[in-house]
Amino acid sequence: MNSTENLVRIAQLSCGAEYSGIQKEIDSAVKQVNAVMVFPEVDISDIDAIEEEFGLKVASPDLKLMMARAKSIVTGKVHVDAVFVATCFRCAEAAIVRSEVRRYINEKTGIPVISYSFTERTTAGTLLTRMEALTTTARRKSLLAREKQSGLTAGIDSGSTTTKAVVMRDNKIIGKGWVPTIKVLESAEEAYTNALKEAGVKREDIQALGTTGYGRFLIGEHFKADLVQEEITVNSKGAVYLADKQKGTATVLDIGGMDNKAISVIDGIPGMFTMGGICAGASGRFLEMTAKRLGVGITELGALAIKGRQENVKMNSYCIVFGIQSLVNSLAAGSKPEDVAAAACHSVAEQLFEQQLQEIDVKEPVIMVGGTSLIEGLPKAVEELLKVKVLVPENAQYIGAVGAALLVSGFISR
Amino acid sequence: MKVFIYPTNSLILSDLVERFGHEPLAIMSEIGKRVRSQGLDSPPLNITPEEPKLGLKYAAVEVPSGVRGRMALFDPLLSKADAAIIVRDPVTSFGCMGCARTNELVNFLIRAKKIPLLELDYPSTEEDAKEFVYKISEFLKSLKPAEEKK
Numbered sequence: 383m384n385s386t387e388n389l390v391r392i393a394q395l396s397c398g399a400e401y402s403g404i405q406k407e408i409d410s411a412v413k414q415v416n417a418v419m420v421f422p423e424v425d426i427s428d429i430d431a432i433e434e435e436f437g438l439k440v441a442s443p444d445l446k447l448m449m450a451r452a453k454s455i456v457t458g459k460v461h462v463d464a465v466f467v468a469t470c471f472r473c474a475e476a477a478i479v480r481s482e483v484r485r486y487i488n489e490k491t492g493i494p495v496i497s498y499s500f501t502e503r504t505t506a507g508t509l510l511t512r513m514e515a516l517t518t519t520a521r522r523k524s525l526l527a528r529e530k531q532s533g534l535t536a537g538i539d540s541g542s543t544t545t546k547a548v549v550m551r552d553n554k555i556i557g558k559g560w561v562p563t564i565k566v567l568e569s570a571e572e573a574y575t576n577a578l579k580e581a582g583v584k585r586e587d588i589q590a591l592g593t594t595g596y597g598r599f600l601i602g603e604h605f606k607a608d609l610v611q612e613e614i615t616v617n618s619k620g621a622v623y624l625a626d627k628q629k630g631t632a633t634v635l636d637i638g639g640m641d642n643k644a645i646s647v648i649d650g651i652p653g654m655f656t657m658g659g660i661c662a663g664a665s666g667r668f669l670e671m672t673a674k675r676l677g678v679g680i681t682e683l684g685a686l687a688i689k690g691r692q693e694n695v696k697m698n699s700y701c702i703v704f705g706i707q708s709l710v711n712s713l714a715a716g717s718k719p720e721d722v723a724a725a726a727c728h729s730v731a732e733q734l735f736e737q738q739l740q741e742i743d744v745k746e747p748v749i750m751v752g753g754t755s756l757i758e759g760l761p762k763a764v765e766e767l768l769k770v771k772v773l774v775p776e777n778a779q780y781i782g783a784v785g786a787a788l789l790v791s792g793f794i795s796r
Numbered sequence: 797m798k799v800f801i802y803p804t805n806s807l808i809l810s811d812l813v814e815r816f817g818h819e820p821l822a823i824m825s826e827i828g829k830r831v832r833s834q835g836l837d838s839p840p841l842n843i844t845p846e847e848p849k850l851g852l853k854y855a856a857v858e859v860p861s862g863v864r865g866r867m868a869l870f871d872p873l874l875s876k877a878d879a880a881i882i883v884r885d886p887v888t889s890f891g892c893m894g895c896a897r898t899n900e901l902v903n904f905l906i907r908a909k910k911i912p913l914l915e916l917d918y919p920s921t922e923e924d925a926k927e928f929v930y931k932i933s934e935f936l937k938s939l940k941p942a943e944e945k946k
Contacts, residue, residue, distance in 0.1 A: 440900055478904075
């Protein structure tokens with residue numbers, strides 16, 4: 383990360399972080415993104431009055447402090463660029479306050495907010511991508527306002543399962559590469575070479591290169607990228623660009639190979655977002671394993687799921703081990719493969735819905751991106767759960783690479 | 797007007813609202829719908845695991861299922877409410893939802909709706925009780941009756 387970039391002031395509104403022993407992890411993550419945590423000052427009288435003013439009466443005094451601090455931000459008593467709202471995992475009262483505080487700040491100020499529930503195992507590494515996205519949104523609004531790609535640029539998305547590359551010229555995709563991620567650098571080389579070959583351009587002709595995804599730092603250094611960016615901002619931008627929904631609200635859902643992102647976007651800029659990464663049962667990996675067990679390719683699983691009915695298969699667990707076991711048992715009991723495929727898609731969609739979509743405000747249009755969005759059964763299952771139409775733009779699997787190529791074109795004139 | 801009452805199973809509040817020409821939004825109607833529907837899947841209230849999922853509209857998965865199950869019952873009542881009466885810290889026999897977290901959330905949602913609202917403490921003396929009923933009756937009188945609203 384660039385240490386010459388502006389220092390970002392993040393307000394920490396939390397309950398229990400210091401007693402969970404993770405404050406140093408939070409501090410370490412913000413330091414890495416050249417940000418500083420601030421704790422908005424409040425008077426004792428503000429805390430005493432906050433329940434009446436905010437309308438939420440709670441038993442825990444630290445949650446009252448959290449609400450008073452939120453009010454201090456909204457009324458402009460303290461100036462911050464971004465807000466981090468965090469409470470202990472499994473505290474119901476805190477989950478209620480966290481959700482309402484997040485909504486209150488975002489609606490009243492437009493300041494980017496991220497909410498997080500932590501355990502004592504939360505590490506700086508877990509928080510880093512989230513903090514990076516939060517500070518990027520606060521710091522690079524002008525870059526994120528870019529709506530058209532210009533010049534000749536490229537983007538590489540080094541994902542946990544696949545590596546994608548695109549070459550773009552004058553707002554059009556002219557070359558694409560998509561390979562499984564085996565060795566990060568070699569896979570990136572291969573995907574990039576394929577994209578350049580399809581585009582018919584030489585590597586030295588590329589005016590600017592952007593990288594994103596898990597391997598972004600490694601490949602960014604290797605290719606001397608002009609922009610190394612986490613996938614939350616890049617995917618938001620790529621999604622609204624490909625779906626042609628750059629103005630107004632949108633919700634971007636990306637079920638990845640290892641984690642999921644749910645991002646609430648306004649005018650192409652992420653406002654609230656969540657990243658799930660604890661359970662493989664809610665990821666693309668679960669669908670990959672289902673496809674393998676059904677003896678079909680991952681690209682065929684979606685079409686199969688569309689023909690099936692998830693209600694016909696009883697799944698006892700979302701877990702990647704026990705959930706697959708349920709599917710195997712169903713097959714043994716005579717279930718049709720299409721019903722099993724549909725149940726797998728439903729299971730992943732339901733977890734996304736239950737675990738992550740509660741943390742953001744789902745606003746239409748809902749855009750699904752990433753390789754899993756091409757598994758037709760998955761957008762269908764999300765549509766059924768959310769009761770809204772889900773958009774899957776063309777080239778949705780190249781979302782990160784397209785977003786990176788689009789954003790990095792802002793660096794050409796520099 | 798449709799008046800949401802809290803605790804939503806308070807027969808006294810429900811009766812008072814009706815006496816002043818309004819429609820009480822009470823939990824009994826929602827439970828009634830479930831127990832009178834064909835087939836009893838999940839006795840005693842016929843609330844199935846689907847209800848806590850519907851409650852996700854109001855609270856994240858981290859919030860216990862019992863809160864979310866209650867929220868699923870309150871959802872149609874909350875969305876219809878034109879006015880509300882909240883009684884703070886009532887004795888159990890007056891009406892009780894049995895859950896402090898649900899109390900916090902529902903009371904917040906009602907306040908956030910910015911509808912005419914009367915919030916008052918449960919009375920502890922006979923004098924307070926008279927004042928309690930008087931305040932409720934004055935509040936209900938100040939609301940336009942259901943038929944006039946149209």
